[in-house]
Amino acid sequence: MSDSSDVRSKKDAGGRSPVNDSHVSVSRRAAVGSVVGVFSVGYVGAVSYPIYRYLNTPVERAASAAQVTEVSPPDAAKVKLGASQTFMFGSRPAVLIHHEDGQWSAFDAVCTHLGCTVKYESSKDRIYCACHGGVYNAETGEPEAGPPPRALTRYKVEVKDDEVIVSRV
Amino acid sequence: MTKSSSPASERSTGGKLWEFFDQRLGLSGILDIALHKTVPQHSQSVWYFMGGLTLFFFLVQIVTGTLLLIYYQPGGNAYDSVRRITYDIDFGWLIRSAHSWSANLMVFVLFVHMFSVYFMKAYRRPREFGWWSGLVLMVLTMTFGFSGYLLPMDELSFFATKVGLEIPSKMPLVGPAAASLLRGGPTVGQETVHRFFALHVVILPALFMLFLTFHLFLVQRHGNALPPSEERKPESARRSIRFFPDFLLKDLAMWLIALNVLGLFACLYPWDLGLKADPVASTPVGIHPEWYFMSQFQLLKVLGNWFPGAVGEVIGILMVTISGLVWALVPLFDRSSDNKMMSRVGTWIGILALAGLIALTVWGYAAL
Incomplete structure (x- = not known):
């Protein structure tokens, strides 16, 4: 200096x-x-x-x-008709639904509104978000009531022997 | 700075903003102090940087310590979490290595700071409280080192802590109870890690901040002390530089050098993680504490061999305590440069302390 x-x-x-x-x-x-x-x-x-x-x-x-493309939720084959199971698809929660008619569907379980985790309600056969009352169709994942702006991401479900395989569409 | 010399008189937005804060916070007073503060310039000025360097390494400790806190888990997962930091998390080895190296460098420059302050006789009136608060900061720093050393819970840290806590347990009456309280049980284990963790990241930082603020306030209050050789000169023969910006820039240059040295050590000699501590394994050969505890370790080892039973340890603890007390009380008898006799006694105590510390440390390493 x-x-x-x-x-x-x-x-x-x-x-x-x-x-x-x-x-x-x-x-x-x-x-x-x-x-x-x-x-x-x-x-x-x-x-x-x-x-x-x-x-x-x-x-x-x-x-x-999160890059995973395929998940086999453990014990998924034991999910009864009209019941559901939540599992992790990579790092995100997902929900697997076994419908009364024997069909399966699976969705990303993060609400498209503000990120709460949704839940399948078998009595009303709908997917419901407890945070702000969002309602999704349990077969398509399309929003039916409440604030959700978009449908839940839908996964493909395959049943092979005793294994349920959930994969990206 | 020339622009801000009359900021209050300007009617610009910046001037009004300055006025708003100045009226409420007294900024111009602070600015005035900063602009008028000077630092003595003489052949021994280089020692004035040591306190600032200690502060720099302490700041590094805060940053790297906070980062380690993000992945570290005290208790049963301690070792595995440090293993994860070291081998799994990106650059975790660097953060941990920087924390360990900076701790050691901090202790080193703190010692240099203390002895340079001592030999420049900066503890004399009116700076006694600067000396005492500095000594408290040194004790806190060494406690930081001791408590942090255990946290990875590897073999070396486990046994070093075990031995270290045996020392207070040798003190008559309160010793065993105090050691058990520190350990959280009869032996060093998960409970000890939790205790040391709380000490290391909450209690010690809080106390350190308190005493550091006091210490820095006193430095600001009394300014840099002149060594006796400068004091003897007439006032007209003394030189000084402005604190702002001249000294501050030099200080920052020193910090930059310190950062480079730290980076070099942390990268070239990354801190090791030993084997996981095993309470049933026998102590490995050559176990020893960190270098800054080596002199005390060696003193106790030697006295323990000379005297039977716990007598050696008690004598050792007494010697360290009395030396520390004399060290702290020096400002009370070496009070001014007028008293040549006491001044010389003070200098000799310093030489003795420094020589004793170095000799015991070297001896300790030679005897491993």
Whole structure:
């Protein structure tokens, strides 16, 4: 710091050619400024990138878990007629419904309104969200009442022997 | 800064905004202090950076410690959670390594700070409370180190804590009860980890902040102390630089160097995680505490061999306690540069303390 003030005071004392001097000092100042700037950005990056990756690890892992395309919910074959079972499809909850007519359907169980987990109500044969009273059709997943703006994501269900396989459409 | 010299008089939006905050928070008073504050400049000025460096490493501890807190689990999962941080979470090894290295570097610069303050006789009137609050901060720092060392619950930390807690248990009367209370049982285990965790992340930081604020307030109140060699000079012969921006920029440059050193150590020598602590396994050969406890460890080891039974430990604890007390009370008898005799006694105590610490530490490592 004292160096720069020394330079300045010398310049002031012997200010013969102010035009040249100011040219030199401006370009030097700009050069120093940009070097400092580049280094600062480098340091901020070098410190914040590892921190970001450190914090983001579970997010990345969950994202790769969500990549699953097929799930066999355990004991799903034991779900009785008119009953349902919730299970995890990757990192999201899902609901598997065994209808009275023997048909199966499966949906993403996250309400399209504000993200609560929905529930199959067998007495009314509907999918209901307790948070704001959203109602979905239990066979198509289409919204029927309340605030939900979109249908629930529907999965494909296949039954092979004793196994129920739920997969993305 | 030239723009803000008369900000209140400007009628621009910025000026009005400044006025609003200034009237309510007294900003111009603070700015005035910052602009008029100076730092003495002399052959020993380099030591003035040590306190700031200690603060820097403490700040690193807060940041990296908070990050570790996100994945660390005290209790039964302690080891596995640290294993996950070290081997599974992206850059977890770096955060943990930086935390461990920064802890060690903090203790190191704290010692340098303490001894430089001591030999510059900065504990003299009116700075006694600066000295005492600094000593409290040192004890807190070492307790931070001791409690943090156990948290990964690997073999080394387990046995080091076991041995460490045997020392208070050797104290007459209250010793055994105090040690059991710290352990949360008769042996070091999950309960101990929970206790040390609470100590490490809540109690110690709260106390540290309190004493740090007091310490920094006193530094601001009394300014940097002059070493005796400068004090002898006439006032006109003394030089000083402005705190803002000159000293602050130098301080920040030091912090940048410290960051580089820390990054280098943390990357080139990543902190190891030993085997999971096994309470039935026998202690591995060459078990020893962190370097900053080595002198006390060696003293107790030597005295324990010289004296029968617990006598050695009790003598050792007494010696450490009395030395600490003398160390704390130095400002009361070495009060001014006028008293040459006491000043010399103070210097000799410092030399003795430093030589003793270094000798015992070296001896400790040589005897492993």
